[in-house]
Amino acid sequence: MNVIGTVGLPGSGKGEAATVAEAVGVPVVVMGDVIREECRERGLDPAEHHGRIAGVLREEEGDDAIAARTIPRIREAATESDADAVLVDGLRSTVELERFREAFGDGFTLVAIHAPFELRAERLGDRGRDDSDSDLEALRERDEREIDLGLDETLERADVEIDNTGTLEAFRERVREVIGVDGDGDEEAAGEPTDPDAEPAGGGRP
Secondary structure, three states, rough: OEEEEEEEEOOOHHHHHHHHHHHHHOOEOOOOOHHHHHHHHHHOOHHHHHHHHHHHHHHOOOHHHHHHHHHHHHHHHHOOOOOOEEEOOOOOOHHHHHHHHHHHHHHHHEEEEEHHHHHHHHHHHOOOHHHHHOOOHHHHHHHHHHHHHOHHHOOOOOOOOEEEEOOOOHHHHHHHHHOOOOOOOOOOOOOOOOOOOOOOOOOOOO
16 A cells, blocks of 8 residues: 655645545545544534644644554555555654654655745635635744644655646646556645635644
């Protein structure tokens, strides 16, 4: 089983990469779903308590808690699919990276998606999921939170890098190449995941 993890700062294109994967039949596992599910089990609104519950899980189960809970989902997705790969959206830390490499060995590939701050801000503003998307200061704060969790070091340890500064189709083609498939799919516009339960732009998955 090939497991492809994606890492990138907000607005870099992780959500679009997931859309491309789904369009070509590759199952996608979103790490943030673990936290959203835990929020609901505790009777909490994921939009309001996402970050706090992520911290609680780490305190209760260890720094690799979210990765550990994601691994069974990856195996289940692989079992239920005819695809040769599973894409995992949302790595943040080197602890998570090590947990996945321990679980999947040489079958795990980390893909770093890069885009400059100004371009990411423009994309998030175009997406317009909420007012904070177009707030440059809010995006800087999100970047800082991600980096504090070790995302910058995780980016540096990626096996493959994708520069998402060109056209949308060029990015999609590069993602398909990394996944190891050919052909077009019915992808949507670039951006983060469009799941209505996705975390708000002001508070991504810590």
